[in-house]
Amino acid sequence: EAQVTQNPRYLITVTGKKLTVTCSQNMNHEYMSWYRQDPGLGLRQIYYSMNVEVTDKGDVPEGYKVSRKEKRNFPLILESPSPNQTSLYFCASSGYSNQPQHFGDGTRLSIL
């Protein structure tokens, strides 16, 4: 089954404690993205990747890092989380540029 898998699904943590949200896809897709979803703001793109070792900033990259060392994985790293990063995060992938994306089920992060 074609899937984008995110872990963890839920996380409550404290300000400043580094965390990583993993994302893995089994469709051999070139493109992967991270989004955050906030009430009244829709989804905003954080980072995206066109291929292994190729990443670029989206609309709201501040406070986040990503890496793409393998095609299937695209982890999102919060080096020093802050309460304004409390949000619902989605990872997505697509086979080609500008193509529809497959989304994971989301990760709800709460930073206290």
Next chain:
Amino acid sequence: AQSVTQLDSQVPVFEEAPVELRCNYSSSVSVYLFWYVQYPNQGLQLLLKYLSGSTLVKGINGFEAEFNKSQTSFHLRKPSVHISDTAEYFCAVSYTGNQFYFGTGTSLTVIP
């Protein structure tokens, strides 16, 4: 800056009535348009897409949308809604590369 506008944050409609969810985007030479649906506690699922060709696009679950270049719109329509259509709907646009812009969402509530 590129943007997507969904004018209606909430749309209540009676079961079996028609519905239109509006979406406008920033004009550009090349544009790729999408509608996604999000059910509670789930990720986003693709409803339909416009990449090129016919301006009337048909999607899943009886939805369709029309690309109108002169009005920079991509409104979503369904002639007869069901209770199961109650969900959040997002319009999304991609211009170049893999950068996507999402609207703020429209919450569709189907009333029995």
